[in-house]
Amino acid sequence: MKMASAAAAPLLLLLALAATAGAVTFDAINAVPDSAGGQRFDRDYGGVEYAKQVLSEASSFIWTTFNQSNPEDRVGYDSVTLTVVDNLQPGAVAVTIGNAIALRAQSVAETNGDAAAVKEGVNGVLYHEATHVWQWGLQDYTAHWGIFEGIADYVRLKAGLPAGNWGQPGEGKQWDEGYAVTAYFLDYCESLKSGFVAELNGKLKDGYNDEYFVQILGKTADQLWSDYKAKYSQG
Numbered sequence: 120m121k122m123a124s125a126a127a128a129p130l131l132l133l134l135a136l137a138a139t140a141g142a143v144t145f146d147a148i149n150a151v152p153d154s155a156g157g158q159r160f161d162r163d164y165g166g167v168e169y170a171k172q173v174l175s176e177a178s179s180f181i182w183t184t185f186n187q188s189n190p191e192d193r194v195g196y197d198s199v200t201l202t203v204v205d206n207l208q209p210g211a212v213a214v215t216i217g218n219a220i221a222l223r224a225q226s227v228a229e230t231n232g233d234a235a236a237v238k239e240g241v242n243g244v245l246y247h248e249a250t251h252v253w254q255w256g257l258q259d260y261t262a263h264w265g266i267f268e269g270i271a272d273y274v275r276l277k278a279g280l281p282a283g284n285w286g287q288p289g290e291g292k293q294w295d296e297g298y299a300v301t302a303y304f305l306d307y308c309e310s311l312k313s314g315f316v317a318e319l320n321g322k323l324k325d326g327y328n329d330e331y332f333v334q335i336l337g338k339t340a341d342q343l344w345s346d347y348k349a350k351y352s353q354g
């Protein structure tokens with residue numbers, strides 16, 4: 120029995136490691152709890168515990184949107200961390216680098232409305248930023264930032280968390296101008312073929328290529344944009 124239990128210890132350790140493989144840890148830190156935004160983050164938003172829960176829910180939503188039920192298909196981070204800070208550049212609500220999301224406390228402080236408005240606004244930002252954590256292809260972000268910002272706002276749109284200042288579907292000058300304009304265009308592409316955005320994201324692993332639209336939908340992005348604009352000009 121003694122030998123058996125001695126042998127069982129490393130086996131149990133192995134089983135414990137296997138159980139955590141693929142699991143992702145979600146963390147949140149309020150680095151400026153005494154600032155107006157930090158106080159509102161704790162009081163109106165729900166603080167770090169609620170933020171961790173939202174990051175977890177957002178990540179699951181993103182993996183579903185990207186059709187990544189198999190963890191091996193996902194970007195391989197084992198943690199996501201949100202930090203509420205007061206030193207982001209003015210105008211930036213949040214910045215994501217790798218698996219680290221920084222949220223500007225002043226943006227929380229300046230949110231119009233009650234606690235529900237703060238929750239909805241911050242949650243929309245977190246769904247957008249968490250998409251940056253999990254989307255493929257960011258090696259091409261500088262050259263093709265519009266597609267990546269469009270996918271991040273597409274996720275926000277599908278989660279039912281569009282920002283109040285977004286325009287309407289059909290607006291915009293070109294498909295890749297990013298954010299809500301591209302998000303609504305991607306939603307149109309998704310309406311042509313369910314799973315379009317998931318397939319596009321998967322292809323982006325190899326970097327951006329104009330051909331992806333042709334490969335998935337049989338038309339160039341510019342052709343699709345013309346179709347999209349024509350649809351909305353007809354009212």
Ligand SMILES: [Zn+2]
Nearest residue numbers: 247251268271
């Ligand atoms: Zn973004």
